[in-house]
Amino acid sequence: MDAAIETSAKTFVAVSEVWVPEDGVLRLAGGHYGALDAFEDASRHSSFGKGDGLPGRAWSEGKPIVLKSFDGSYFKRTDAAREAGLTTAVAVPVFAGAILKAVLVVLCADDQTRTGAIEVWSEREGLLMLDDGYYGAAKHFEWVSQHTHFPKGQGLPGGVWASGTPTLMRDLGSGYRFIRADSAGKAGLTTGLGLPVPSPEGETCVLTLLSARGTPIARRFEIWDARAAKVGSRGGAVLIDGICEREGPLWTDDTQEPPRHVAPWQGVIGRVLGTGAPTAEAASAAARHGYSSVVALPIYRGEALAFIVSWSC
Numbered sequence: 001m002d003a004a005i006e007t008s009a010k011t012f013v014a015v016s017e018v019w020v021p022e023d024g025v026l027r028l029a030g031g032h033y034g035a036l037d038a039f040e041d042a043s044r045h046s047s048f049g050k051g052d053g054l055p056g057r058a059w060s061e062g063k064p065i066v067l068k069s070f071d072g073s074y075f076k077r078t079d080a081a082r083e084a085g086l087t088t089a090v091a092v093p094v095f096a097g098a099i100l101k102a103v104l105v106v107l108c109a110d111d112q113t114r115t116g117a118i119e120v121w122s123e124r125e126g127l128l129m130l131d132d133g134y135y136g137a138a139k140h141f142e143w144v145s146q147h148t149h150f151p152k153g154q155g156l157p158g159g160v161w162a163s164g165t166p167t168l169m170r171d172l173g174s175g176y177r178f179i180r181a182d183s184a185g186k187a188g189l190t191t192g193l194g195l196p197v198p199s200p201e202g203e204t205c206v207l208t209l210l211s212a213r214g215t216p217i218a219r220r221f222e223i224w225d226a227r228a229a230k231v232g233s234r235g236g237a238v239l240i241d242g243i244c245e246r247e248g249p250l251w252t253d254d255t256q257e258p259p260r261h262v263a264p265w266q267g268v269i270g271r272v273l274g275t276g277a278p279t280a281e282a283a284s285a286a287a288r289h290g291y292s293s294v295v296a297l298p299i300y301r302g303e304a305l306a307f308i309v310s311w312s313c
Helices: 036-042 053-061 079-086 139-146 155-163 180-188 228-234 266-276 285-289
Strands: 014-022 025-032 065-067 088-096 100-107 115-124 129-135 168-170 189-196 205-212 221-227 237-244 279-282 293-300 306-310
Touching: 014 279, 025 036, 025 139, 025 293, 025 306, 036 079, 053 065, 065 115, 065 129, 088 228, 088 293, 100 293, 115 139, 115 155, 115 189, 129 139, 129 155, 129 221, 139 180, 155 168, 155 189, 168 221, 168 237, 180 189, 189 293, 189 306, 228 237, 228 266, 266 293, 266 306
Parallel strands: 025 279
Antiparallel strands: 014 025, 014 100, 065 088, 088 100, 115 129, 115 205, 168 189, 189 205, 221 237, 221 306, 279 293, 293 306
């Protein structure tokens, strides 16, 4: 294991799971639960119709949903989540045009030390405004975010809106491109990932994941480009950006080597290319580098898979 990766630190996200449509309901396709075996068992014995529970609600509303409290809500696994120490969940639907491919659900455990942010931004009156978000212990940053809006092209959410592409942003606390840099620096936030989330209704929605060094959302981020104009006749996807806690380039120790290419069904990214659906699982090949889990999320333009964003903890 790479000594630069501190795997004993708490991560901001405790559970990641993927729900896929099957016979008119959502069923669990896979996930990473760590040591939370009882919650995993409850999930494997669950299914959700359209509008039912958190995954079903994300399906019916066609956009990401943040649920910061389970008690008294439509969340169906409240008792199992409480026993596991889980308090918050975010559901992200993946649509190819009007067709639902899957719903990614991430769950967090609230305490006084976990800091990070998962935010949902939607366009209203020509500006991106915060729909909702979960920030853990970063309360002041949460207040700043609730009072911030972005025109197209400004900040991380506005930049994703303008380009329509996933974007990684480094050094949030000191970067002039990050509008909330001062409060991000005070909260210890270091890395930002912005994702366009297509809606079947054509609504503008951006998901941002903001990671802190002490309780990271992930220790490694990657963006893969699967657009035909980028990969040409060979198909597959090419790695176009990434951030890793270890020093040096993300994909190799050789700075001259070009970004890596994967074919459909080759490794985790290739399986997402082949199925068109996200995956969340315990790391296998990545485990030798000190990672315990990997999530890979496809991003569509219309009905075509355009990008895959992955993160590993």
